[in-house]
Amino acid sequence: MASIIEVKHLNLWYGDHQALKDINIDIPEHKITALIGPSGCGKSTFMKTLNRMNDLVKNCRIEGDVRLNGHDIYKDMDVNVLRKHVGMVFQKANPFPMSIYDNIAYGPRIHGIRNKAQLDEIVERSLKQAALWDECKDRLKQNALGMSGGQQQRLCIARAVAVEPTVLLMDESTSALDPISTAKIEELCTELKENYTIVMVTHNMQQANRISDVTAFFLLGELIEVGETKDVFLNPKNPKTEEYISGRFG
Amino acid sequence: MEKQEAVKSKKAVSAAASGTKKMTMETDIHKISASRRAVSGIWKGLMIASFVLIMALLIFLIGYICYRGLPNITWQLVSSEPSLLTETDGILPNILNTIYIVIMTLVIVLPLGVGTAIYLNEYATNAKLVAIIELATETLAGIPSIIYGLAGMLIFVQFFSLGTSLLAGSLTLVIMTLPTIIRTTQESLKTVPDSYREGSLALGSGKWHMIRTVVLPSSIDGIVTGCILAIGRVVGESAALLFTAGMANKIMNFGQALTPGNAGSTLTVALYMYAKERGEFDIAFAIAAILLILTLIINFSAKIVANKLKVKK
Numbered sequence: 001m002a003s004i005i006e007v008k009h010l011n012l013w014y015g016d017h018q019a020l021k022d023i024n025i026d027i028p029e030h031k032i033t034a035l036i037g038p039s040g041c042g043k044s045t046f047m048k049t050l051n052r053m054n055d056l057v058k059n060c061r062i063e064g065d066v067r068l069n070g071h072d073i074y075k076d077m078d079v080n081v082l083r084k085h086v087g088m089v090f091q092k093a094n095p096f097p098m099s100i101y102d103n104i105a106y107g108p109r110i111h112g113i114r115n116k117a118q119l120d121e122i123v124e125r126s127l128k129q130a131a132l133w134d135e136c137k138d139r140l141k142q143n144a145l146g147m148s149g150g151q152q153q154r155l156c157i158a159r160a161v162a163v164e165p166t167v168l169l170m171d172e173s174t175s176a177l178d179p180i181s182t183a184k185i186e187e188l189c190t191e192l193k194e195n196y197t198i199v200m201v202t203h204n205m206q207q208a209n210r211i212s213d214v215t216a217f218f219l220l221g222e223l224i225e226v227g228e229t230k231d232v233f234l235n236p237k238n239p240k241t242e243e244y245i246s247g248r249f250g
Numbered sequence: 251m252e253k254q255e256a257v258k259s260k261k262a263v264s265a266a267a268s269g270t271k272k273m274t275m276e277t278d279i280h281k282i283s284a285s286r287r288a289v290s291g292i293w294k295g296l297m298i299a300s301f302v303l304i305m306a307l308l309i310f311l312i313g314y315i316c317y318r319g320l321p322n323i324t325w326q327l328v329s330s331e332p333s334l335l336t337e338t339d340g341i342l343p344n345i346l347n348t349i350y351i352v353i354m355t356l357v358i359v360l361p362l363g364v365g366t367a368i369y370l371n372e373y374a375t376n377a378k379l380v381a382i383i384e385l386a387t388e389t390l391a392g393i394p395s396i397i398y399g400l401a402g403m404l405i406f407v408q409f410f411s412l413g414t415s416l417l418a419g420s421l422t423l424v425i426m427t428l429p430t431i432i433r434t435t436q437e438s439l440k441t442v443p444d445s446y447r448e449g450s451l452a453l454g455s456g457k458w459h460m461i462r463t464v465v466l467p468s469s470i471d472g473i474v475t476g477c478i479l480a481i482g483r484v485v486g487e488s489a490a491l492l493f494t495a496g497m498a499n500k501i502m503n504f505g506q507a508l509t510p511g512n513a514g515s516t517l518t519v520a521l522y523m524y525a526k527e528r529g530e531f532d533i534a535f536a537i538a539a540i541l542l543i544l545t546l547i548i549n550f551s552a553k554i555v556a557n558k559l560k561v562k563k
Contacts, residue, residue, distance in 0.1 A: 107455075110459060111454065
């Protein structure tokens, strides 16, 4: 498996508290990598180091080496360029208070696309990729906040893929949704991995098992185990992984 | 309903009365709920009374001003300047000066105030510094306006030698209304959810682009509210303008209004002059009625603008 992100000796502190301890992991290209572990184990924190959203947190200090396609994202890359390449979908759907069309066009406009025909094409393609086109092609000018929760989350996915990222980060993106919306988004993820590399944080073991190719288990800021999902779930090497997956703690 | 009340009062009383003397439950309950009902009735009565009093005062004030003022508003009054030759009065210069001073003040205070609020809420990282600036703006808001007039006279009129002029007057009002604009803008910036900011930044937007496209459109109604309050203070201000903008009653165009040294009185200053210096109460009340109408028009139009600009949440 060719890896697109390589993380070496990553340490992260919030003030005096060390939230990530010597993380080493390779994220494979065009696969879904699931990050699992109990609350507060550092999986979300780790994911946010990949698009530098931790820069927004006060007193956050990061050491180590994170490379996207070989480029050190903390030294060689402009943060705005990095975030164009590494998109993110949040736990709670956060569409902007503007029309569906403007939501999708928001990202491309940042990166200098002004041509109406080109934007139209991007909006249509992104909505189709997010399996939302049929539902909202007749109301693109309507406010996005009028959509249902599941639609809003798919809109956020469409908004993220509109800038054609290389990697898509999903932070528990289905945790606030009903089972049908969740199933739609899971199906979407397996389609999206043709074009994108997906990293997702999830609390849902079945979900990780169902759709991910690689699973990484975090505990108390440490990466305990990482491997192909079927190996991690069927033959965990570390006893802690087995205990967590089988539901004995967490 | 009564049952619930009874249970509550029983609990309260048993806590208070335990140890002193035993009362039967029945008498106990009725006593307490009766007195409670009385107390709550008294409070309700007091609140209704104060509401009626305030409304009566307001209606009397508006009614009296309209009664005394409206009959005295003539076309000649609002369309000419005062003339000693024909011995006629006119307040057109004052109406124009008021409009000029509102425009000049807003044009300067809006970018300054909104910019400061954006800096404080979006950029500043030093919490202590922000607290100090917030304390300073709050203090500024509480200073009596005559002191602004005095300071404005020393700084703008004399030190910057703008002379007694509309320009000096509006610069003084800029300082006076700055806290209002800063506070209201800041409050509405605080109501913009962080998830909007994160969503924008995560798409690779720069900070200023994020503020311009997501944060400001969501807080535009708060900024407009600040504008209404600021306009209200400008239109209603007389003390700060007596020393700084002067008392001239000559018709000026906007270019002349911008020129240092060109003094002019606004409607409120003119009202003061007519009532206090010349004892012409008919004109004073006419001006008061015009001011009332002007304020109403400004408030309504600002609300309409805010509704047009407001992002549906």
